Amino acid sequence: MTTTANKRHTEVKEPHWIEWATGAVSALVVVATISWVAYQAWTQDDMQPEFSIAITERRQTEGGYRVAFDIANKATATAAAVTVRGEILDGGNIVEDADVTFDYVPAQSKSSGAVLFSQDPGAREVRVRAVGYIDP
Amino acid sequence: MNGARAERGNDVGESRDFLIGLGRGAAGAMLFGIPMLMTMELWQLGFYIERWRLFLLLIANIPLLILLAHRIGFERTSTAAEACRDATIAYGLGIIIAAAVLIMLGDIKPHMPLSEMLGKIAIQSVPASIGALLGRSQLGGQSGNDEHEDDREEDEGQGGGAVPDEISTSYSRELFLMAVGALFLNLNVAPTEEIILIAYKMTPWHALVTIGLSIAIMHGFVYAVAFKGTHEISNETPWWHAFFRFTLPGYMVAMLISLYVLWTFGRLDDTAPTQMLMSAIVLSFPGAIGAAAARLIL
Numbered sequence: 209m210t211t212t213a214n215k216r217h218t219e220v221k222e223p224h225w226i227e228w229a230t231g232a233v234s235a236l237v238v239v240a241t242i243s244w245v246a247y248q249a250w251t252q253d254d255m256q257p258e259f260s261i262a263i264t265e266r267r268q269t270e271g272g273y274r275v276a277f278d279i280a281n282k283a284t285a286t287a288a289a290v291t292v293r294g295e296i297l298d299g300g301n302i303v304e305d306a307d308v309t310f311d312y313v314p315a316q317s318k319s320s321g322a323v324l325f326s327q328d329p330g331a332r333e334v335r336v337r338a339v340g341y342i343d344p
Numbered sequence: 345m346n347g348a349r350a351e352r353g354n355d356v357g358e359s360r361d362f363l364i365g366l367g368r369g370a371a372g373a374m375l376f377g378i379p380m381l382m383t384m385e386l387w388q389l390g391f392y393i394e395r396w397r398l399f400l401l402l403i404a405n406i407p408l409l410i411l412l413a414h415r416i417g418f419e420r421t422s423t424a425a426e427a428c429r430d431a432t433i434a435y436g437l438g439i440i441i442a443a444a445v446l447i448m449l450g451d452i453k454p455h456m457p458l459s460e461m462l463g464k465i466a467i468q469s470v471p472a473s474i475g476a477l478l479g480r481s482q483l484g485g486q487s488g489n490d491e492h493e494d495d496r497e498e499d500e501g502q503g504g505g506a507v508p509d510e511i512s513t514s515y516s517r518e519l520f521l522m523a524v525g526a527l528f529l530n531l532n533v534a535p536t537e538e539i540i541l542i543a544y545k546m547t548p549w550h551a552l553v554t555i556g557l558s559i560a561i562m563h564g565f566v567y568a569v570a571f572k573g574t575h576e577i578s579n580e581t582p583w584w585h586a587f588f589r590f591t592l593p594g595y596m597v598a599m600l601i602s603l604y605v606l607w608t609f610g611r612l613d614d615t616a617p618t619q620m621l622m623s624a625i626v627l628s629f630p631g632a633i634g635a636a637a638a639r640l641i642l
Contacts, residue, residue, distance in 0.1 A: 223589055227515050231588035234596040241599070241621065242555055248618055249548030286544040286619075311537075314544065316616035344544040 257287035259313065259338040264320070266334070273325045277336050279310065280318040287313045287341035294323030297333040312344065365480055369434060372479010373441040376528070377472035381445045385535040389609060390464030397608050398466055405470045409434055409477060412524055415517060416481040416642050430477065438473025439465060471531045474524070478642075518590065518639065519597055525638025526598040526631035527605065533630050534605045543622040551625045558598070558625075558632040563591040565636035594639075598631035599624055 258281065265276040275294055281287060290310040296303045306323040313319050323336065380386050409431035414424070443465045446452045452461050533539060546554070567586060602624045606612050612620050 223585075224515065227589045230515070230519075230593045231590075234592035235588060237596050237599070238555070238559070238592055241625075242552065244618075244621065245548045245551045245555070245625070249552065252548060284618075288544070312540065312544065314540075314615055314619045317619055318614050320614075344541055 252284050255283035255285050257281050257285050257290075257313065257315075257341055258283045259287075259290070261292065261336050261338065263334070263336060265322075266329075268328060269324070271326070273328045274322050275325070275329075275334055275336060276320065276322040278318050278320045279313055279338065281313040281315060284315045286315045286344050288344040290341040291339050292321065292323070292336060293339045294325070294334065294336045296325060296327070296329045297335055303327075303332065307339075313341070366433070366437065369437045369476040369480045370441055373434075373438050373472040373476040374445070376475025376478060377438070377441060377445070377468065379532055380471045380535075381442065381468055382449070383535060385537060386467060387446075387451050387464055389535055390467050391460040393463065393467065393608075393610065395463075397610070398463065401470060401608050402466055405435070405473065406431065408524065408527075409473060411520060412474070412477055415521065416477070430480070434476040434480070435469065435473045437476040438471075439469040441476070442468035442472045471528065474528055515589075519593060521638045521642050522594045522597050522635035523601055524642070525634035525636070526601040526628075527634075528638075529630040529634030530601055530605045530627055534602070534611070534627055535609050539606075539626055540611055540623055543619065543626045546622060546626065548622075551622055554625050554629055558629045559591060559595050562594055562598075562632045562636045563587055565633070566590070566639050590639075594635050595628065595632055598628045598635050602627035602631050 259279055260282065261277050261279050263275055263277045265274070267274050267276075277292075279290065279292060288311065290313045291307055292310065293305055293307050295305045304325050304327060306325055308321050308323050310319050310321060410424075410427050413430035413434065414427035443452070446464055446468065452464060563586075567583070603612070603620070606620070606623055606627060611623060615623075
């Protein structure tokens, strides 16, 4: 409890037990946070971003074809400006390609997006891969 | 003197006082709201924020304003009804000021879809309404409403009415004030891309230093540096008492508010726990300063 007298604040000497309880819980939370971050600091290796892409949906849209995907970054480093290219392959030849850029793919997280083609790939192979990134 | 004024007609005086109060509220909304009204990310959030998160923010703002009005309005005389009235006016002012400024800046144009306009105004109205409320109390001088209040206090004092010189601020109120301070600074910076960019750039070592410094600044702001309104610890009480009871809970409050704001703005979606924590630590730095400042100012 704080006592305000004549515009001065003085903390009282005999606080309620709730104040100590809150203090204890907070101290626990803060210590846990610090230990977690410290643990990360000790154990984290210098990793380069590593992407894996999983196609989640392929669908005909108005005037084109959409291939939606999730991009996951398994590493402990975040990548910025990640360019993902989708290609329609016909026997090894690239028939059409489309690019999309992610502002960020955070460490150990995933983002989702889609590439849009002008044609239906049909039975042809669709390849979606990350082609580059920068360090944030 | 009081009698003379009363004879002059209460209606005119009161409506003038009310208009002055409105003016102060509008000034406060501008003063505190402008940084956010001119932030690109907040305009964009206006149309892509998930509607139920926006709804939750708008609803959560109501009890916050009422409590704040009750706490800082006219502390010794305000009733719950008056606090509700002040909060409503502040919210309304916030919405009007946000809309007016966004229209003036050309950020809202007639051809835009209604949901986009409403989203932009709604998200800006939260900081603007807090600003309106703070403006009414903090920018208040020795005229208008305040003079009236002082008179009334004097009257009560003479009439033997027990107006306490000593107000006990309950612990929960103290934590609430810290939450408001943290929320306010967080709303200023959380929508910007810089917060997550900083979190990505920082190593865990940087984060550890940030936590330590945030807590140290919080404690120092309130207890060590002799600001006006600073809190004193009586000589017999060891310093760590206040540290445990106020500073650490304050930091936890700042952390929780940071997490809530980040979540509201969709910065935690599909993000690993470590990254969430890093963003929260970054945002708690301004949050901690805001929380400490709120204890001094409000």
